[in-house]
Amino acid sequence: MRSLIAALLASTALPACADTIAATSRITAVTVYPDGAKLTREVTFSAPSAGAHELLVTDLPYDSDPGAIRLAPSEGLQVGAFALRADRLPPREDPLTEDQRAAKTAIEAAQGATDQAQLALEAITAKVEAAEAQARFLSSFTGALPDGATPDTIKSMAVMIGTETLAARQAALAAKAELSPARKAVTEAQDALAKAQAAYDSLPSVDMDYTALSVAVNAAEAGEETVTITQYVGNASWQPVYDLNLTREGGDKLVLDRAVLVTQYTGEDWDGVALTLSSSRPAEQAAPSQLWPELRSIGPEETEEDRARKVMGAGDVLYEAAPATVAAPAPTVTAGMGYEGDTVVYHYPEAVTVATGAENLRLALDNLDFAPVVKAVAVPRLDKTAFVMASFTNASAEPLLPGQAMLFREGVLVGQTWLDVIAPGVEIDVGFGAIETLTVKREMPKRAGGETGVFTSANQQSESAVITVENTGTESWPVRILDQVPYSEQDDLEIEVTASPEPSETDVEGQRGILAWEFDLAAGGKQTITLEQVLTWPEGMVLR
Structure with missing residues (x-):
């Protein structure tokens, strides 16, 4: 390079x-x-x-x-x-740096202490080995008696061997008693050296x-x-992270705590720098994509004979191929470096240090308060309980950038989600977990004669369902129930739907056949919804 x-x-x-x-x-x-x-x-x-x-x-x-x-x-x-x-x-x-020089001095001192402790341990080990070797030699002595040996001489030799063997073994035992403190001293010195090295490694470096x-x-x-x-x-980036805290006591309130994670792998530490976070993306596309003319042509309809000739291979082709359309060149992606523009910028008020490749530095930003609309939303066809949904509008003057969000309800963690960018004035729905005390049930009661809730004849199908919502808790909830009925785009397929009570909304969010009921459900209350549908079509047709 x-x-x-x-x-x-x-x-x-x-x-x-x-x-x-x-x-x-x-x-x-x-x-x-x-x-x-x-x-x-x-x-x-x-x-x-x-x-x-x-x-x-x-x-x-x-x-x-x-x-x-x-x-x-x-x-x-x-x-x-x-x-x-x-x-x-x-x-x-x-x-x-100055801090690194001081840390390196500490490493050298710790290394010296470790070497001294190791030498002391080796000296004690040598004493043990020498004493044990002497004891082994004396105990294994089988030499011949000297010429002219007398009983007194033999007795003196035996006493000498016993005395020296005892002294050697006692010296070995005394040396062994010193081994444990010496080994402990080596371990402590090595731990101190490891800590000194870790302290050095943690410092911002210019090397x-x-x-x-x-x-x-x-x-x-x-x-x-x-x-x-x-x-x-x-090799540097930042991303926002959020904590969404929903509370209902004293009025529905939603607090969004914002923080950011800063990561860098530039090869050098940022030590005590003034940090600015910009939503500008100079490394990405800075100009609109290019459209290229699309040439279309027509030719004679291909016959079975033509297709057979293609299979025969290039050497057996008997027809003249149509002129090939020249592929348009790939659009050029342009990017500008260093533009600021009308982008969201955050200036962190204090100097920060970000080590290269070592951490995701989390920095707190601020928090935003929202006045959410909170409802208990249930889909009885698929779920057995209702879920807390909070709708809020970004009333701030800046967009909320995409990021991971931890979800809290009444201070308790209930889940996490990903928030896409939320522009000023845009409304968003966020779920805050299940409400265990708000149960829902969708049943299809049997008809006379034992048939289930779906009955099909030659050209008619009918279905009945009963939806029950029960609040077993001590808190009242505004409830929103969602269900679905089929819809038709053919005049010959007639669909008749009856519901009691009538749905509050039909074709929810432009989705045909999606129905919604909204009502308040007091603590200990129960609400029942009946839903029937009849599909009729001409004889000779099949329902799909």
Whole structure:
């Protein structure tokens, strides 16, 4: 990658500079898009004299795109040509931060303590092994008696062997008593070393593969100068997450708590940056798609003989093929980088740190209050209980962006859902779980003679159903019941539907045959709905 960048930029000549000023940058602000991010870096350096210099910024990520870099100098400084240098880079004195240097010192101290504890353990182990070896040697002694041995000499030798064996075994036992504390000391030192290493690994790092940005600058006078680098990168994203809290006590109320998850895999940590979240999508399509002319033609109707000839193969084709239509070129997808436009932007009020590849940083935004319309909605044909449904309108001036939502009812988690984008003024329905105390039942009573609720003759079918809704709880509910009846688009198929009570709404949301009943059901109350339908068609026809 570096060699490729170097080759591409070899032809980008920089003006001759009086000297080279090496400097590093600091990321001060980040704007994160749903896919990608804009990094703002500040480079502060000291110009030794007025005139031309080469500024060499030595800490840009190795995969930086020169086409996505913009420069802004401080007052009195001019910038000219710039290029990325991927090789022949100057060494950096110390790529570690102050916190990293302190953590590395702690690692070195912990490593030294671990080595000392290990050496102490090995010394004790050596004492044990030496004493045990001496005891084994003495106990296995089978040497011949010396010439002229007397009983006293033999007795002295036996006493000596016994005394020395006892001393060796006692020394081994004493050394073994030291093993347990020594092993514990090694374990504690290793734990301390692991914690020190983990503390180091958790710190924001500047030690990474890098490329250098070479910039021709011209200073009006000697002194401190600043160049601001704006850079667009991929491998970063954010997405909203929501908590929807529905309460009914004291009046129906819906509170939407908003937060965001920020993730980045850019290769460098964002340490203490000003964070902005933008709904702009610079990595996606920025222009409408292109339509291409569609050429259609007609020809003689294909016969069985024609189709047979096609099967025979290209060598046996006896007819002249119709001119082929040239495929239209694929539409070009264009994308713009860095546009802001009329998009929703969130400025986080505090500096944040986002480590690369290490976490999904969750940041709280704010909350919105809505006045929902809450109903208990049931579909008795498919379900045995009613469900809480809250309808609310986005009365804010901004769209609610798509994201995962956790659903709470009276403070209790009841489920989760995905919210699509909700534009200002748009109404949405969200379900908040089942109401166990509101049961529904749909029965098809038997007719005289034992037939079930569906009766079919040669050209007529009739069906009857009884829907029962019962509230066994202590809270009254506005209830909405949904059911369906067939519909016909043929004059010869007649459908007659009778319901008691009459439905409050027919063809719900434009869906033909969907019926709805709405009523209030008090605690301990019960409501019954009867529904009948008769389908009639001419003889000789079959119902499908």
